[in-house]
Structure formats: C-alpha cells, structure tokens
Amino acid sequence: MEEKKKIGKPRGVAQLIPDKCIACGARCQSSCPEDAIEMNNKGEPIINIEKCIGCRRCVKVCPADALEMFYTSEEKKLLLEIAASSSGPDTKQVSIEEATAKAETKEYKGVWVFVEHAEGEPAAVSWELLGAGAKLAKSLGVELCSVVIGDKVEDLCKESFAYGASRVYLIDAPVFHYYRTETYNKAICYLVNKYKSEILLMGATGTGRDLAGAVATKLNTGLTADCTSLDVDDRGNLLQTRPAFGGNIMATIFTEHTRPQMSTVRPHVMMLPRKVTSRKGEIVRESFSIKEEDVDVKVLEVIKDKGSGCDLAAAEVIVSGGRGMQGSENFGMLQHLADELGGVVGCSRAVVEAGWMGAERQVGQTGKTVRPKIYIACGISGAIQHLVGMQSSDVIIAINHDKNAPIFEVATYGIVGDVFQVVPAILNNIRELRAGNTCSVSEQITGKE
Amino acid sequence: MLIVTCIKQVPDTSQVKVDPVTGTLIREGVPFIINPFDTYALEESLILKEKHGFRVAVISMGPPDTEVTLRKALSLGGDEAILLSDRAFGGADTLATSMVLAEAIKKLGKKEEVAIVICGRQTIDGDTAQVGPGIATRLGYSQLTLVDHIFDVDMKAKKIRVRRRLEGRHEIVEAPLPAMIAVLREINRPRYPKVPMRLMAQDATVTLWNNKEMGLREDTIGLKGSATQVRKIFSPRRERGEIIGDGVKNPQASARLLVERLKEKNILNL
Numbered sequence: 001m002e003e004k005k006k007i008g009k010p011r012g013v014a015q016l017i018p019d020k021c022i023a024c025g026a027r028c029q030s031s032c033p034e035d036a037i038e039m040n041n042k043g044e045p046i047i048n049i050e051k052c053i054g055c056r057r058c059v060k061v062c063p064a065d066a067l068e069m070f071y072t073s074e075e076k077k078l079l080l081e082i083a084a085s086s087s088g089p090d091t092k093q094v095s096i097e098e099a100t101a102k103a104e105t106k107e108y109k110g111v112w113v114f115v116e117h118a119e120g121e122p123a124a125v126s127w128e129l130l131g132a133g134a135k136l137a138k139s140l141g142v143e144l145c146s147v148v149i150g151d152k153v154e155d156l157c158k159e160s161f162a163y164g165a166s167r168v169y170l171i172d173a174p175v176f177h178y179y180r181t182e183t184y185n186k187a188i189c190y191l192v193n194k195y196k197s198e199i200l201l202m203g204a205t206g207t208g209r210d211l212a213g214a215v216a217t218k219l220n221t222g223l224t225a226d227c228t229s230l231d232v233d234d235r236g237n238l239l240q241t242r243p244a245f246g247g248n249i250m251a252t253i254f255t256e257h258t259r260p261q262m263s264t265v266r267p268h269v270m271m272l273p274r275k276v277t278s279r280k281g282e283i284v285r286e287s288f289s290i291k292e293e294d295v296d297v298k299v300l301e302v303i304k305d306k307g308s309g310c311d312l313a314a315a316e317v318i319v320s321g322g323r324g325m326q327g328s329e330n331f332g333m334l335q336h337l338a339d340e341l342g343g344v345v346g347c348s349r350a351v352v353e354a355g356w357m358g359a360e361r362q363v364g365q366t367g368k369t370v371r372p373k374i375y376i377a378c379g380i381s382g383a384i385q386h387l388v389g390m391q392s393s394d395v396i397i398a399i400n401h402d403k404n405a406p407i408f409e410v411a412t413y414g415i416v417g418d419v420f421q422v423v424p425a426i427l428n429n430i431r432e433l434r435a436g437n438t439c440s441v442s443e444q445i446t447g448k449e
Numbered sequence: 450m451l452i453v454t455c456i457k458q459v460p461d462t463s464q465v466k467v468d469p470v471t472g473t474l475i476r477e478g479v480p481f482i483i484n485p486f487d488t489y490a491l492e493e494s495l496i497l498k499e500k501h502g503f504r505v506a507v508i509s510m511g512p513p514d515t516e517v518t519l520r521k522a523l524s525l526g527g528d529e530a531i532l533l534s535d536r537a538f539g540g541a542d543t544l545a546t547s548m549v550l551a552e553a554i555k556k557l558g559k560k561e562e563v564a565i566v567i568c569g570r571q572t573i574d575g576d577t578a579q580v581g582p583g584i585a586t587r588l589g590y591s592q593l594t595l596v597d598h599i600f601d602v603d604m605k606a607k608k609i610r611v612r613r614r615l616e617g618r619h620e621i622v623e624a625p626l627p628a629m630i631a632v633l634r635e636i637n638r639p640r641y642p643k644v645p646m647r648l649m650a651q652d653a654t655v656t657l658w659n660n661k662e663m664g665l666r667e668d669t670i671g672l673k674g675s676a677t678q679v680r681k682i683f684s685p686r687r688e689r690g691e692i693i694g695d696g697v698k699n700p701q702a703s704a705r706l707l708v709e710r711l712k713e714k715n716i717l718n719l
Contacts, residue, residue: 022476023460025540026539027672063678063679064682182591185586213577213581220676221676223676244682245474249684250685252681253680255677255678297591300623301621302618304618305618341717365576373716415693425705426708433712
C-alpha cells in the first residue's frame with residue numbers, strides 16, 4: 001500500500017530498547033518484510049537501518065514491547081508539523097481477509113468445558129473450570145456448556161448442571177469407556193464442528209493435555225497451556241495468562257483469528273464453585289460413535305496407584321521441606337507437624353532429585369500445583385519453579401535461615417532461623433495451645449510419638 | 450527403520466532471574482542447553498536402537514546455533530542430525546512448530562520408514578507439552594504421551610506396548626506403529642557421551658533444512674502460521690508478608706508469636 005504523499009511523512013526506523021528483549025523466538029525477524037533483522041546469538045534482533053522501511057510490523061509483534069520507532073530530530077520536527085496541520089485522523093481500512101475472519105469467528109458461540117473422568121470418575125478440575133467458564137460466559141453473554149464423553153456417564157451431566165453448566169453435549173457409547181486420544185479427539189471435533197463453540201477449556205492434567213494438543217491441531221486453532229487466569233477483552237477475545245520462561249514472567253496470550261479458543265488450566269488454580277444439586281439444564285445427546293474394530297489403540301490394563309497415603313492436591317495443610325532439611329531422616333519432624341495439623345508432607349524438586357522423597361510429593365512446575373489453606377515451607381529457598389506451584393495457597397508460612405530467600409516474598413508469615421529449632425518449637429506451641437484449650441493432655445499424646 | 454527424536458535447545462530457565470526493579474528478565478550469562486526432558490527421549494531412542502537396530506535421526510527446529518545441541522546428540526549415538534532453521538520458522542507457537550517438525554518427519558519417511566517418533570514430555574521454556582500431540586495428529590500416528598516404560602516393540606506385528614503415568618493410576622496401552630511417544634523422566638537414566646564419540650561428533654555433519662528445502666506455505670509456519678499471539682508480558686505480582694520476630698536469636702519466641710498470630714487470625718483450628 002503506497003502512502004499518499006503531500007509531504008513525505010517520515011516513517012523512521014525500528015530500534016531495540018536495551019534490556020527489554022526476552023528472546024521470544026525471533027517474532028520480529030519473522031514479521032519483517034524486508035529481511036532487515038538478523039538475530040544475534042542471544043536471540044536479540046539486530047536491525048539493519050539501511051533496509052528498514054519503518055513499517056512497524058516488528059514493533060507491533062514484539063510481545064515484550066522491546067522495539068520502538070526511532071526518528072531523527074528533523075524527522076521529529078516534521079512529524080510535529082504534520083500533526084499540527086493535519087485535518088483529521090487517517091481512517092483505518094480493515095482488510096477484506098480481516099473482515100471475513102472476524103465474521104467467521106462470530107459464528108462461534110458459547111463457552112465449553114470438557115468434563116474429564118477416568119471410567120466415570122470425574123476429575124475435580126472439570127468443575128473448577130465450570131466456575132471459571134461461568135465468569136467468561138457471563139462477560140460474553142453466552143451459554144456455559146459442558147462436554148461429556150464416555151460410557152454410561154449420564155451422571156456427569158447432572159453434576160455439570162450442579163456446578164453451573166446450562167447445557168451438556170453428551171456422547172455416550174462403550175467405545176468411549178477408556179480415554180483414548182483418537183476416539184475422544186474425533187468426538188470433540190465432531191461436536192465443535194457441529195455446534196461451534198468459541199471457547200473450549202480443559203484441565204491441564206495428563207489426559208487433558210494429551211487431548212487438548214490433539215484437538216487444537218485437528219481444528220487448526222490456538223491452544224494455551226497451564227493458564228492461571230482467564231478473562232475476556234472488549235472485543236470478546238479470550239485473554240489467557242500463563243507463566244512463561246519457567247515461571248519467571250507471565251504472558252497474556254490470545255487467539256485472534258481462529259475458533260474455538262482453547263486453554264488448559266491446572267487443577268486447584270481456579271476455585272471450585274458451589275455445588276447446587278437442584279440446578280437443571282438441557283442434555284443434547286449425540287449418537288456419534290466409532291466402531292471398536294476401527295480403533296487400533298487398546299488400553300490393556302489400568303493400575304490404580306496404591307495410595308501412598310498422600311494426596312497432595314486434596315490436602316488442606318501441606319508441610320513442605322526443601323534442600324534445607326539436609327536429609328530424608330529429618331522429614332519425620334515435618335510429618336509430626338503435618339499430623340498435628342491434619343495435613344500431609346510435600347517437598348521441592350531438589351528433595352526428589354536427592355532421593356529423600358518420592359516424586360508424588362513434589363510441589364512445583366514439574367510436580368503438582370497445590371492450593372491448600374496453609375502451606376508451610378521449611379528449608380525451601382523458593383525457586384520460581386517451586387513458587388508457581390504453591391503461591392496461590394491461602395496462607396504461606398516460610399521458615400528459612402536465609403533472610404534473602406525468595407520464599408519470603410510470597411510468604412504471609414516468615415521466620416528467619418534454623419528449621420531444626422523453629423519447626424519443633426512451632427509444634428510444641430500448637431500442642432500446648434490445644435492441650436490448654438479443650439482436649440485432655442492424654443488425648444493429645446495418644447498416637448503421637 | 451527409523452526412530453526420529455525431536456529435541457529443542459532452550460535457555461536454562463532455572464538460571465533466568467528477574468530484575469526486581471524493572472521487572473525485566475536478566476538473560477545475561479544464561480546458557481543454552483538441550484531441553485532436559487529431551488535427554489530422556491534421546492536416551493530411549495538409543496536404547497531402542499541397541500535393542501532393535503533402528504537408525505536414530507535427531508531433529509530440531511531453532512536458530513542456527515542449535516547445531517551445537519544437535520552435535521551433542523550425535524556424540525551420544527544419534528546417527529543423523531537435521532536442523533530445521535529458517536527465518537520463516539521464527540516466532541512459531543506450538544501449532545506452527547508441530548507443522549515444521551511433522552513435515553520434516555514426513556520428508557525423512559520418504560527415504561526410510563519411520564517406526565517411532567520420540568519427544569520429551571515438555572520443554573522447560575514453553576512448558577506446553579503440546580508439540581508431541583501436534584506431531585502425532587498431523588502424521589496420523591498413534592499418540593502415546595506420559596510414557597514411563599516401554600515393554601516391547603513388536604516389529605512383526607508393528608505394535609508397541611507402553612505404560613503411561615496419569616493422575617493416581619498407570620495405564621498399559623498397546624498401539625500400532627508408527628507411534629509418537631512422549632516420555633517422562635522416570636523412563637531411563639541418560640548416558641554421558643564417551644570422549645571418542647564426542648570427538649567424532651565434532652566433524653559429523655548436521656544437515657540444514659531451511660524452507661527452500663522444506664517448501665512449506667508461509668502462512669502455515671512461523672509467526673504467520675501461529676494461531677496464538679502474545680499480547681503482553683509482565684512480571685508476576687508478589688506480596689511480601691511479615692517476618693515474625695528474630696528467629697535466629699530466639700527461635701522459641703518467633704515460633705510462639707507465629708502460633709499466636711495464626712490463632713488470632715483463626716487460621717488454625719485451635
């Protein structure tokens with residue numbers, strides 16, 4: 001598009017603002033129509049100002065706002081003059097492709113939540129997503145629906161209503177007894193193509209992530225993993241915020257031109273909405289099915305984990321230990337405190353790697369995300385990878401000898417000191433208080449040590 | 450028969466820090482490493498190579514210096530390394546990334562039949578776990594994620610039997626080949642390269658495939674082929690709490706104060 005020229009309006013050249021580039025993966029270079037950008041080995045752009053035509057594409061595409069337009073002082077003066085003399089703002093022309101894309105995305109309506117279950121046993125994250133989905137549906141003025149696929153799973157429809165869905169799309173057939181990527185992917189794509197949802201949410205669980213990645217690829221649409229907050233902008237786009245770079249920064253991501261907009265959310269990130277069993281809704285039964293003989297993947301066996309007695313995700317109190325615990329033998333102390341508070345023991349990644357605790361107890365980015373009422377971090381410095389897994393806990397108590405440990409930045413209460421002195425002291429104080437309150441001392445001591 | 454291992458070179462995110470004042474990332478001195486999860490994918494390929502005589506092709510999409518990481522994969526025992534690098538591939542989200550990787554696997558498959566594609570569980574910089582499923586879907590391969598054990602690969606029946614780890618349970622699944630498997634840390638213990646191999650790998654060729662070679666439509670790859678866009682980036686908000694007493698000098702007093710505070714606020718059922 002040629003610019004109409006009266007006086008040549010200076011276009012300037014793009015320049016990098018120092019320290020703002022995050023090495024996102026060369027979005028600027030990729031957007032440049034003139035090949036004016038080279039990347040250095042740190043992943044930052046080097047702009048060839050001889051080639052730059054001042055089209056601003058790289059500036060617009062930079063997620064970190066690390067690029068800006070540079071004008072010489074004469075150009076700046078000229079710009080000011082033009083601004084002063086111009087009669088009105090340029091009317092922006094929307095390209096035809098953009099307009100059709102917008103019209104097409106408009107056809108898609110409704111917020112959908114995939115109800116995950118293992119042989120009929122629902123994953124609570126589905127209900128948490130209905131809670132989050134309800135807010136989105138309200139802002140958009142659309143319906144909140146759930147998608148139930150399985151074998152004899154009509155119960156899950158009633159539960160969906162109880163947690164806020166007003167409509168359920170149900171596909172119920174023996175071939176869907178076990179989750180298999182291929183069958184569930186086909187079923188969901190069938191529903192989306194038929195009913196056109198604008199948003200599709202799934203749990204960031206093993207199954208949810210397996211399915212979401214396949215569905216988004218098949219539907220050729222955008223998918224954002226592990227969102228920690230969901231919102232809607234003034235044009236109705238879903239704003240998906242998630243940790244990036246190992247949790248060091250947060251990124252807000254959106255899918256502009258394709259539908260549905262898909263997100264996964266980890267368990268315990270969103271609040272579980274109140275269950276109202278009297279709520280009713282509409283069930284849309286779909287007879288879509290696949291012949292078992294056409295599916296080559298077979299689930300031969302499901303082995304339930306023998307309860308190690310530890311359900312971190314469901315615990316209201318978690319007493320967690322880090323490298324500062326110095327050895328597996330010292331975790332008994334944390335167990336006593338956890339027992340006293342009716343909680344469980346968790347740990348940081350370093351502890352699992354040292355072999356002091358099993359991986360099922362790991363809290364953090366590569367472990368579990370938890371949201372207990374009380375999280376007590378003992379000897380955990382608080383690497384960002386740990387913090388992203390527990391920072392939405394209601395109350396965080398941190399005990400660490402290093403007053404500069406990052407854990408204190410998220411802690412509600414902190415004690416700088418030796419865990420081996422502080423933890424037993426806390427335990428004693430709680431026991432004394434409880435003993436002094438209602439129960440007899442003998443009751444308190446029974447079963448403990 | 451070929452095993453294709455997908456790897457990525459990533460910044461070591463555990464060493465990235467955020468400037469507390471400006472909220473910007475401090476990347477100075479942060480090394481690029483092979484995505485740790487991919488080391489298990491590579492190791493599993495090598496184990497299968499030794500057992501079944503597969504050839505192992507290692508592929509990676511990234512900037513030109515990804516060659517360093519691919520060479521490391523060769524020094525461990527990979528037979529062939531292909532670098533997918535082009536400015537048109539840049540700025541890709543998982544949809545556009547899986548496009549290039551899947552097409553590269555197709556291209557490899559024209560010369561030699563592909564039995565298995567192995568990926569790591571996820572990357573440490575993107576953390577999405579979406580590219581593996583994207584590849585499987587695009588190629589129509591069996592998709593097996595979260596694999597922590599491979600029981601056997603039956604080349605006659607063209608089947609693979611694996612164990613998948615899910616929340617609170619494991620699943621034993623049988624699937625036809627070709628299959629894409631994404632593996633967990635627990636599946637193996639990666640080996641270290643032996644010195645002679647390392648030296649040999651220094652001279653080994655890493656094949657470059659740019660988009661001239663690949664011939665992919667520009668609106669399906671890189672930034673233009675990405676369905677998602679990043680609108681903004683910001684540092685996580687944190688609220689600093691209260692430090693109670695002097696726990697170094699008087700741990701007893703701090704502990705007592707803490708418990709009192711918890712009682713006051715009705716946090717513990719005391």
